[in-house]
Amino acid sequence: MARGVNxxxxxxxxxxxxxxxxxxxxxxITTLSLATTSVRKDKDGQQIEKTEWHRVxxxxxxxxxxxxxxxxxxxxxxxxxIRYDKFTGQDGVExxxxxIVADEMQMLGGGGEGGGGGGGFRGSDRSSSSAxxxxxxxxxxxxxxxxxxxxxFADDDIPF
Amino acid sequence: MARGVNxxxxxxxxxxxxxxxxxxxxxxITTLSLATTSVRKDKDGQQIEKTEWHRVxxxxxxxxxxxxxxxxxxxxxxxxxIRYDKFTGQDGVExxxxxIVADEMQMLGGGGEGGGGGGGFRGSDRSSSSAxxxxxxxxxxxxxxxxxxxxxFADDDIPF
Amino acid sequence: MARGVNxxxxxxxxxxxxxxxxxxxxxxITTLSLATTSVRKDKDGQQIEKTEWHRVxxxxxxxxxxxxxxxxxxxxxxxxxIRYDKFTGQDGVExxxxxIVADEMQMLGGGGEGGGGGGGFRGSDRSSSSAxxxxxxxxxxxxxxxxxxxxxFADDDIPF
Amino acid sequence: MARGVNxxxxxxxxxxxxxxxxxxxxxxITTLSLATTSVRKDKDGQQIEKTEWHRVxxxxxxxxxxxxxxxxxxxxxxxxxIRYDKFTGQDGVExxxxxIVADEMQMLGGGGEGGGGGGGFRGSDRSSSSAxxxxxxxxxxxxxxxxxxxxxFADDDIPF
DNA sequence: TTTT
DNA sequence: TTTT
Numbered sequence: 001m002a003r004g005v006n007x008x009x010x011x012x013x014x015x016x017x018x019x020x021x022x023x024x025x026x027x028x029i030t031t032l033s034l035a036t037t038s039v040r041k042d043k044d045g046q047q048i049e050k051t052e053w054h055r056v057x058x059x060x061x062x063x064x065x066x067x068x069x070x071x072x073x074x075x076x077x078x079x080x081x082i083r084y085d086k087f088t089g090q091d092g093v094e095x096x097x098x099x100i101v102a103d104e105m106q107m108l109g110g111g112g113e114g115g116g117g118g119g120g121f122r123g124s125d126r127s128s129s130s131a132x133x134x135x136x137x138x139x140x141x142x143x144x145x146x147x148x149x150x151x152x153f154a155d156d157d158i159p160f
Numbered sequence: 161m162a163r164g165v166n167x168x169x170x171x172x173x174x175x176x177x178x179x180x181x182x183x184x185x186x187x188x189i190t191t192l193s194l195a196t197t198s199v200r201k202d203k204d205g206q207q208i209e210k211t212e213w214h215r216v217x218x219x220x221x222x223x224x225x226x227x228x229x230x231x232x233x234x235x236x237x238x239x240x241x242i243r244y245d246k247f248t249g250q251d252g253v254e255x256x257x258x259x260i261v262a263d264e265m266q267m268l269g270g271g272g273e274g275g276g277g278g279g280g281f282r283g284s285d286r287s288s289s290s291a292x293x294x295x296x297x298x299x300x301x302x303x304x305x306x307x308x309x310x311x312x313f314a315d316d317d318i319p320f
Numbered sequence: 321m322a323r324g325v326n327x328x329x330x331x332x333x334x335x336x337x338x339x340x341x342x343x344x345x346x347x348x349i350t351t352l353s354l355a356t357t358s359v360r361k362d363k364d365g366q367q368i369e370k371t372e373w374h375r376v377x378x379x380x381x382x383x384x385x386x387x388x389x390x391x392x393x394x395x396x397x398x399x400x401x402i403r404y405d406k407f408t409g410q411d412g413v414e415x416x417x418x419x420i421v422a423d424e425m426q427m428l429g430g431g432g433e434g435g436g437g438g439g440g441f442r443g444s445d446r447s448s449s450s451a452x453x454x455x456x457x458x459x460x461x462x463x464x465x466x467x468x469x470x471x472x473f474a475d476d477d478i479p480f
Numbered sequence: 481m482a483r484g485v486n487x488x489x490x491x492x493x494x495x496x497x498x499x500x501x502x503x504x505x506x507x508x509i510t511t512l513s514l515a516t517t518s519v520r521k522d523k524d525g526q527q528i529e530k531t532e533w534h535r536v537x538x539x540x541x542x543x544x545x546x547x548x549x550x551x552x553x554x555x556x557x558x559x560x561x562i563r564y565d566k567f568t569g570q571d572g573v574e575x576x577x578x579x580i581v582a583d584e585m586q587m588l589g590g591g592g593e594g595g596g597g598g599g600g601f602r603g604s605d606r607s608s609s610s611a612x613x614x615x616x617x618x619x620x621x622x623x624x625x626x627x628x629x630x631x632x633f634a635d636d637d638i639p640f
Numbered sequence: 641t642t643t644t
Numbered sequence: 645t646t647t648t
Contacts, residue, residue: 002196037163095256169487
């Protein structure tokens with residue numbers, strides 16, 4: 001059930017390796033930095049390139065797969081929705097973030113280093129994968145008790 | 161020509177009447193505040209509603225039509241792309257904005273006050289409509305010489 | 321998991337009331353006839369309208385909701401995928417069908433007769449709704465034993 | 481201007497080299513056979529693959545570029561709309577075709593034989609490219625006077 | 641067959 | 645700030 005449609009479709013290249021973190025509950029939260037470049041002509045007919053860097057979040061199993069298979073430079077298809085967040089820093093200054101929350105991911109192209117061929121994945125249920133597989137995430141160990149989010153981190157209260 | 165895909169599809173309701181402004185060159189820049197609401201279930205099975213407010217920009221003829229026909233509360237379909245902007249305020253603090261730049265608009269539903277029935281419009285060329293039609297925008301008069309943007313406002317340098 | 325993207329987004333009006341049928345297992349299969357009209361200019365600058373009639377299939381709970389709330393004339397948002405089917409008739413002639421299989425539906429506009437306001441629904445699980453609710457479908461009674469599909473009808477072998 | 485939305489997004493691989501033809505007016509009409517594969521689980525939990533073969537049409541400059549750069553096996557992103565056509569054969573039997581008419585194309589992946597890296601193209605104007613470039617299409621020579629469509633072929637009357 |  |  002919903003009221004409205006909030007859909008984003010991106011095809012772009014990763015500017016960096018994925019960052020994988022875990023909630024206290026063991027759910028992966030993976031962040032991608034994804035570039036899409038568009039070209040338009042200015043009034044003089046000159047081509048102007050503009051690159052947008054999207055911050056893409058993948059949760060649960062989808063985040064684990066992204067952390068495992070994606071690499072800097074890799075081309076990827078993302079389907080998801082836009083989420084705007086406001087976060088008040090310790091200095092009292094409000095900061096705004098815009099994330100693309102991924103529902104689906106498709107690795108594109110044949111490979112490169114991050115490779116192994118393409119394939120698609122849906123983020124239909126986040127909770128079914130709360131136990132990260134041993135072999136998956138390289139960049140941060142699955143949490144034992146505490147983590148970056150502090151002890152009071154809860155699933156419905158993600159501050160970034 | 162492009163490298164990548166950056167596509168947004170929204171169906172939502174306007175939180176306010178459109179804001180129409182004009183560049184020095186006479187091009188309309190219309191801003192919509194568009195709500196999309198999604199519902200998900202938390203771990204207790206309770207429904208949680210979350211509304212995202214999108215800032216949608218429509219340029220040129222598309223902006224004129226939006227300013228003319230859309231109204232607060234009206235339901236609309238928007239297709240466009242995400243644009244992230246950074247703007248340094250006079251206090252030296254960097255501010256971040258995320259806009260949805262519309263390529264296409266469809267008025268939905270039968271109408272209401274903003275009405276006149278549905279219909280769709282493409283923003284294929286911004287320049288063909290640099291002279292705003294007399295009857296269109298109600299919220300701000302078409303510019304004679306100067307405008308809100310200051311005299312040095314240029315088409316390729318829109319700060320918001 | 322998938323290899324490739326097959327996504328369709330439609331906003332259109334129903335040409336008729338939905339048709340609801342049931343599989344032997346009790347799963348609703350609802351068919352919509354949905355019109356989308358586009359306008360282009362021919363070489364003489366004259367506007368040419370062309371209407372495409374999409375055959376949209378909604379399964380399970382999504383199909384039940386569509387059968388219950390949608391009506392002829394109603395405007396609706398559909399997200400789904402394209403499915404091509406070949407079916408050999410009893411005369412031995414092959415017939416081709418193209419369906420849009422809906423994953424998500426949003427009723428648009430304020431209502432009309434089919435009304436009751438808007439709202440969105442996802443077709444994430446078909447099976448969870450194998451028992452159609454009593455009040456829902458008007459056009460065909462939920463099946464007792466046999467149905468239009470014959471006794472050997474199976475979930476994975478839908479011939480239309 | 482339009483009434484409704486008819487949008488298709490595909491990411492798939494070409495089953496064959498593109499077929500390029502030309503209208504009498506010299507406009508390219510290129511046809512792609514594009515595979516998208518989806519995977520779902522049946523009731524026994526077994527994975528079932530299903531491949532849809534889309535017939536994609538690209539007109540004008542977009543068709544020329546597709547004919548020039550795409551090759552069998554290449555992965556491509558297509559954005560367009562669905563078009564249903566009915567054609568009565570000489571035997572009096574009606575035949576139905578479903579085409580995806582492309583508005584935009586993006587070559588994906590690093591290349592392979594059809595390669596040369598990725599890049600995106602829009603089909604904004606068909607007519608601006610009525611004179612096919614000499615080096616482009618390999619599969620059929622640009623027409624001198626007549627062509628496959630017969631002499632009475634007209635832009636608004638494409639029978640396939 | 642819808643809608644404007 | 646919308647809508648249901």
